Structure formats: structure tokens, C-alpha cells
Amino acid sequence: MTQRFGITTMAAVHSFVCFILVLAMAVLIPTSSGLLTPDYYNKTCPGALDAVRSIVKQRIENEARYGASLLRLHFHDCFVNGCDGSVLLADTPTFTGEQSADPNRKSLRAFNVVAEIKAFLNFFCGANVVSCADILAIAARDSINLLGGPWYEVLLGRLDSLTASFDAANQDLPSSFSNFAGLLANFKSHGLDLQDLVALSGAHTIGLAKCTLFRPRIYGDTDINSSFAAGLQKVCPIDHGGSHRSPLDATTNTFDTVYYAELMQQKGLLHSDQELFSGGNNQSAALVALYSNNQTAFWEAFAASMIKMGNLPPASSNGQVRLNCSVVNT
Template sequence: MFFQSSKMSTFGYFWFVMLAILGVISYSAADLQFNFYAKTCPKAEKIVQDYVHEHIPNAPSLAATLIRMHFHDCFVRGCDASILLNFTSSSGNQTEKTAVPNQTVRGFDFIDRVKSLLEAECPGVVSCADTIALVARDSIVLTGGPFWRVPTGRRDGLISNVSEALSNIPAPFMNFSALQTSFANKGLDLKDLVLLSGAHTIGIAHCPSFSSRLYNFSGILGNQDPSLDSEYASNLKANKCKSINDTTTIVEMDPGSFRTFDLSYYTLLLKRRGLFQSDAALTTNSTTLSYINQLLQGSLQNFYEEFALSMEKMGRIGVKTGTSGEIRKQCAFVNSN
């Protein structure tokens, strides 16, 4: 039964080739691509860019939180705008947005306003997931930061669960091993870890994300993280987070340069002045420490180019394309059928 007629073999080979070709076509159509909306909504990227250019100069601090939103979205179920959902039938009201790591994320209304403009131009065409990706990029560029390419064609997810956000978003208290695992689970390597952490060169943090390093390190009340520069720690205690119970004070992640996308974040790491435990962890591994030194020995333009590659890579994590998911009419809600 291992032998077939020549005619049957030819017929079978023909269909094998046709299925293979169809498979390639299907995969290509479903993949992300640059200028995905060229025919279906040619003004889409310009609409996003114009809105960002009009409003971010009045609120430049939003750039940091918008790129953080993009990062947090991609690390949970892929870049599918699940972070924007207020409710899904599978999770009740406990969506990703309610998870502790996302409670300080801002800019949801900004995304909603951009999306409403896109809907007015091309109803049901541009996804919320692509909107986040484009807004994050354009916001960083407008504040003087790096440009990266954003392929589009993402579709929006239907599920958002608080527990998945808690288990997938890298925490500020993670050690190196946990960070490595978290990034590897998303297809990102140690170089990506170092580069994407560089986004901490802009923006602010709230005391609870790092105050244990000052007052309760390793769960022992009164202990201070020995890896944290003592002078820096003393300043934080005296002038910023004056007690472990402070939940409202905000602190610059890159003191003196928190609105400039530059290399000073990495300089501070080598001075043991990274704000988060996860920042300090980057200097505890020889590979990541080597990447940090290479960045500091290179130019700002080199950092921008390397950062851009990692951002594009991150933006492809677990994307839904083709017929997966949907194009939400409103980013906070799945479409009603």
C-alpha cells in the first residue's frame, strides 16, 4: 500500500503544491504590513499623527504613559488592545485595566478621541490595537525621542482579564531571572530587555512601585536595599517618599532628564541609581551589563536605532490578524453582535 499509480502521484503533488501556495498567500495576507490601510483608510496614520501633534505639546508627560500602555498591552494576550476594555463577558468587570500595574496608566481618553476620529473617517476599519501602537510612536517622536516603524493590520481582542495582567506584566520588583523569563516568554531577548527598559528615561513613578527598597527590603521592616546608592536613597526618603505608606507622591524615573529621551537612564544604572529593583537587576548579569556599557560608549543615534528595532519587535507580539478578533467600534467595549 506504499505504492500509488503515477497519475495519482501527479494529482496528489498538484494539490500539495496548491495547498502550500494557498498557505503562503493566507499567511502573507494575515501578517502585519507597512501602510496596511493605504486602500481602506489612506488618511488613517495622518489622522493619528495630526491629533498627537495638536495635543501632546500641551501634555508632554502623556508620551511616557502612552508608550507604557503599548508595552502593557503587548505583554498580555499580545498587542490586541485588551488593556482598553472596560468589560467582557468572560471576566465580568475585572479587566486588565483594573490590575495594579495598570491603575497608574493614563491616556485611555486620548486613545478614545483618536479612535473616534478614525471611525468618522473610516467606520470599522482601523483597530484600537493599531491606534495604540501609532499613538505611542508618534508621541515619543514628537517629544524628541526615536522614530520606529509601525507595521499595521492588528485586530482587537475580545478578552481582558485582571489576573492575566498581574501574571504577565513585568513588575518593578522583579529580579534578573524573573525579568529574563518574562521577556523570553514573549519572544524577547536580553538585548530587548535592556533597550526597552531604556524607556524609563522618561516619565514618573509612584512611591509604592519602589518604596520597599527604602523601607522594607526583602520583607524586613526598616531594611534598605543595599544595591541602591545610599545618597540617592536618603534623598528619596527625605524629599520624596517619606514613609512606606505614601501612595500619592510621584518621582522622576530619570531625575533631571525625565522629559528627554536620552542615555542618562543607563548612566544612572551604573551609579546604582536605577529607581526600580528591576532597573538595578540589569547590572547584575554580565550580558545585560555589557549591553549597557556598549550603549553608553556609542552615540545617542545608535541607541535610537537599536531601541527602534526592539519596539518594532515588541509591537508584533501575539498580534491578531486576518479574521482573528475584531475591529472594535469603541475601544472600551467589544462589538455587540
């Protein structure tokens, strides 16, 4: 049963919250700007996190899909040369960055929300102190929580990169067409493990996917519910079109466990999703089954893996706090 994060839910998961607080403090790591800590902006900009949450809340209330989009930006940032805000750098006549890579092109969105947050924080803080990479981490956490999921401490203190890599974005981001072995190898290459793979894939409990990403599955896969496939074939023809988007699970605007329950019914929208349950790995399938009916177990695993992913270090020790998230400071 899905519950919004309120008084009743907080009482039910009190031990979970304590666990995450302890975990957050236990994984402080050195970066080019010092240590990642949950209180990094307490002195330089008190209230910065509340300000971010307020804007994210307003945007999600206007369009719930923004929650999934902000979460996806954080994923796509961290998986390419670490969590450094590189995904936010816009192309210029002399520079082609990550936004133009195949996994991101005409797909990533919510850059306008990040720009709104950054502009407000520069005013609110009275200076350019909150990095764009940190904004992505905070906005992702708040999106999850505002859509009904867990709250956890975000570790802060990242710097923004001075460049972005088109090639790395094409190579490092996991593909929706990958089999289980390929997915696990990708996660391991980023210092993440099997549990991280299954837990973080639960982000697909919110959001949409384009027809081009699930067309091969609904016409070619055998581990798919026939009625589910037939319904999708009506909106995603085999020989044309690709702009239609379908929900990644049946409750696309609620951060719940339905995603995992549907994998057990062979209703994963993407081939890579279904591989978590049908790809031949017993440990992965067992975790899918666990998370499908144990919200607390999923929330604990997801929050821990988000913190772990958010600690992926940048490829370069050089960095800055960008005044404008889409361009390097001059």
C-alpha cells in the same frame, strides 16, 4: 548629548533609518487579518497615521507625560496575550478585565487620548477601519519620536480582541520588584531576549513611578547611591503615603540615554531598573554601558525591539475592529 529629531539628527542617523525600514519589511507576519505591513491603511484610510500623530502631538504639547502613558499602554497591551487592544476594554458589571489587575489599577492612563484618536479616525476615514490595537502601536511610536527619540516604521493590520484577561495581566507583566533572572525569564516567555529586555527597559527614560513602586529600593537596597536615596526618602516616607510620583530619570520628558547613565551611577529608580546593571549579568551590564553613551546604538536596538514586541501575536485568532476601544462591538 540629547538632540531633537530634526534635520541635523536625520542626517546623523540616515543609516539607522534605512536599517529600520529594511527590518520592518523583513518581519511581516501572518495574523488573523492577513499580514502586518507598514502600508496597511494606505487604501482604506490614507492619512490615518498623520492624523494620529497630530492628536498625539497636541496632547504631549499640553502635557508631556502623555507620551510615557501612551507608550506604557502599548507595552501593557502586548505583554498580555499579544498586541490586541485588550488593555483598553473597560470593566462592566459582568466583566473584570486587565485595567483592574494590580500592575494596571490606578496606574494606566491616556485612555482619553486613545478614545479621542479613535473617534476622530472613525470620522476621518469615513468608516470604522483602524483598530484600537494599531492605534496603540502608532501612538507609542509617535510619542517616542515627539519626545526626541527615533522614528521607525510601525507594522499594522492587527485586530482587536473580543475579551481581556484579569488573571493574565496579573501574571504576565514584569514587576518593578523583580531581580534580573525574573525579568529575563518573563521576557523569554514572551519570545523576547536579553537585548530586548535591556533595550525596551530604556522606555523608562520618560515617565514617572509611584512611591509604592520604589519605596523598598530606597530603604532596603544596597546598590543605590546614598544621596539619591536620601533625596527620595524625603518625598516617600517609609511608613506611609504612596501617591507621590518621581521621575524615572533626570530628563523625564526627553527620550535620551540618561536612564542608562544613571544606572551606572546606581541611580535607577526601580529595583528592576538597577538590576540591568547590578544584577550580576555581564552581558546586560555591557549593554547598559554601551547605550549610556551611544545614542544611535540605543535607538537602533530600541526600535528593533519595539517592532519585535509589536509583532507578538494575539492569543486568539478571533478579532474585530472595535467601534469604541473600551467595549466590544455588539
